[in-house]
Amino acid sequence: MSLPSLAITLITETFPPEINGVANTLGRLSEGLRARGHRLQLVRPRQSSDQGRKSDEHLLLTRGWPLPGYPGLQWGQSSLHKLLRSWQRQRPDVLYIATEGPLGLSALRAARRLQIPVVSGFHTNFQQYTGHYGFGLLTRALTNYLRWFHNRSQLTLVPSVSQQIELQRRGFERLELLARGVDSQLFHPAKRCAALRERWGLAEGDLAVLHVGRLAAEKNLALLVKSVHALQQTHPQQRLKLILVGDGPQRASLQQQLPDAIFCGLQRGEELAAHYASGDLFLFPSLSETFGNVVLEALASGLGVVAFDQAAAGQHIRHGHNGALAVAEDQQGFIDAASWLLADKESLRRVRLNARQHASRQGWAAIVELFELHLRSAMQPQTMLKAAHPDV
Structure with a gap:
């Protein structure tokens, strides 16, 4: 009944x-x-x-x-x-x-x-x-x-x-x-857009390091800046470009600190899905989330996600299997986790496949x-x- x-x-x-x-x-x-x-x-x-x-x-x-x-x-x-x-x-x-x-x-x-x-x-x-x-x-x-x-x-x-x-x-x-x-039909690796990556100035083999979210103090973006600079130093053979989707009070400051980054502003719907799928690595340094919907959206889009072991990341990521985790507050651990994902192309490919497979079951x-x-x-x-x- x-x-x-x-x-x-x-x-x-x-x-x-x-x-x-x-x-x-x-x-x-x-x-x-x-x-x-x-x-x-x-x-x-x-x-x-x-x-x-x-x-x-x-x-x-x-x-x-x-x-x-x-x-x-x-x-x-x-x-x-x-x-x-x-x-x-x-x-x-x-x-x-x-x-x-x-x-x-x-x-x-x-x-x-x-x-x-x-x-x-x-x-x-x-x-x-x-x-x-x-x-x-x-x-x-x-x-x-x-x-x-x-x-x-x-x-x-x-x-x-x-x-x-x-x-x-x-x-x-x-x-x-x-x-x-997560809407795993909207957020899908098939939305990857070669023309969008070209507008970002990326050639074949280059990596788009993505961040999606409000550009504000509570999002711990100083670690995002630190992580990108560290990755560029430790992986000089790999061309990386940081792509930021979102807006907020720290945008002007971040543009000064990251002159080579691409700031895409707010995106919605299919455009947002294309931005996710056109990335490769997703850095999420926030420590203030109750959940973090963007983590599931990135996983569904087939990205290698790096985050702290809490909230959505703690529930949905198995370190080394479908993403990379660091202990909360451990900044060097966060950077090391990102560096590990970049160290081996095959490992990153496997993690991205597993990320998509897991997120597709989270309707x-x-x-x-x-x-x-x-x-x-x-x-x-x-x-x-x-x-x-x-x-x-």
Whole structure:
């Protein structure tokens, strides 16, 4: 007997067409839930493309404030009374709160008043970002707030085992794993483009060292610079060129430090897939990811991925088999891992084949099905009882 469809409300400060890992994940989950027959309401701040657009039963738009250091992204304004009116008129079965800003907090408060079960998602390590942006003193306060916030939901979904262990150590409760998938038909080695590599100035046999992501302090890009310079010195016989896809506040500084690198800016869809597939080696030095969708996208595109042994890389890469890993914080280990991949063409070829084979099995369908099960479990009376807290 099939289970009844649900009325699900998703609350988030970011959503496609905005480009970031959270928006990408939420877009995939939303599509998957609708495809499974569920009724979905999206609550988010008004985007620049929403001029003249009005809220309806499927979309509730709120005002937003610019998010410092993240042009184009915003915090949703607290909207307690608007949410109460909407949910009293059309009550959801369950909420998924993806972001912990003022909009997410007002949704949590409204849910407590109306006794609607809540699942929250831990998508971004904001508590780690404070040090990179000169607000190190706020780290403890932000961690305390995030723990308080998530411990008032029935469940908190985390994307990786390493993240789950870290949050448990910090007192977060009722954590469940919800990994990420990848569109392995979009991100595919067959999208490799000779014309694009030619525009990058690469000849046959040259290697494109790729990085995809936000060019910002929290991405540990100083190690990217250091790694490329080290590889060029240790492998002088191999012509390498660094290709950066993405944008952010550190772009101008990186262009000064890496005058020979190619900066491609933001890419989407088929163009992004072509950029991935046209690379050879993928360097991902970030230590601040809850998951790192780009790692799976690079694996699916058949790249030799070098990353630290945590988050997506820790879950999906077996060192020496389908990528190369370094112990977290070990910068020389990261450089050595990249150097090992370049030392032997046959090893790199084998690793790239294995990367594609592994990623092709990491589809979104199973992730969406598990997401639905987590939402249903939050609606059970015993789960509600476990999460009983005073009103927020």
